[in-house]
Amino acid sequence: MTVHDRLVAPVRPGRPRPTVRLLRHLLPYWRRLLLAVLASAGSELAATALMATAAWLITRAAQQPPLTAVSVAIVAVRALALGRGALRYGDRLLGHDGVLRAVAGFRTRVYEALMPLAPAGIPAFRSGDLLTRLVDDVDAAQDLLLRVLIPASAACAVAVGATGATAALLPEAGGLLGLLLVVAGLLVPALVLSVSRRTGLAEKEARAAFTSLALDLTRGAADLAAYGARGRT
Structure with missing residues (x-):
């Protein structure tokens, strides 16, 4: 198997999926991420x-009514207004x-994994394509945490709290709210994923x-200008 085949090979049946391996690498930072989830959930609950x-x-x-009735x-x-702002900032x-x-630790692991593949594995890809994959994959890991896992965890906490509070006031309404939240939380993401x-x-x-074309044009701009071929691109 060539280096290119190893880089693009699908996930083997006995090997964890990339998302699972990524989450394992992020375990050392779970305390900081947990605090972020709690602050986000507190802000939304407030x-x-x-x-x-x-x-x-x-x-x-x-x-x-008398002022004492609404004090x-x-x-x-x-x-709640002050707490929401403070929790949102937190x-x-x-x-x-x-x-x-x-993500800083993840970038280090990515570079350490790529070093044994260089320079033999680099020609297997166009440089612009390889750069795009590296940058996009690291950014996707950041988005997975900041825009998916933390908001989703906070949303689950808010959904449980809202359902519990509604059920305490009116059980039928609490059950209906919980059902609608489950449908919205599972059906909509499934459709988006599909x-x-x-x-x-x-x-x-x-x-x-x-990206590959843009990078190739940038690197070859001097040669294109020297041979008067700028207009042909």
Whole structure:
């Protein structure tokens, strides 16, 4: 088997999938990522509670009750508004800090894995294509954490909290809300995954070809200018 075949070979049946191997590499950073998930979930829970409390306060205030009847709700609205902002800031700070540290370690492992393949494995790919794969794969690992795992974990926590609170007030409504959240959380991602699988490979190949062409033109710009062939590109 050539170096090119080893690089593009599919995942063997007994070998973990790339996402599973990636998550294993990120285990040393789980404490930082857990803090980011907790801050994100707290921020979303505060926002949800703020909307519910504010709606109740507006409705109750329209009845012109004594101030003491709504004083607790007024304090709660202020506390939730301040807490949401603080937790949102903590979510962004902890999330980006944890993810950037994790991806920095991942980049090191990627380069260490590529070093034994050079220089024999480099000619197997066009340089622009190889550069695109390296940069896009590392960025995809960052997006997997920052835009998928952390928000999804926070959304699950909010869904459980909202369903539990609704069920405590009205069991039928809580059950219906839980069912709708499960359908939205599973059906919509499944449809998106089905569509992206059809277009993702073609898009990746087109982007790789475009990057390779752009890099080749940049490297050969001096030669093209020397031979007066700029207009032909």
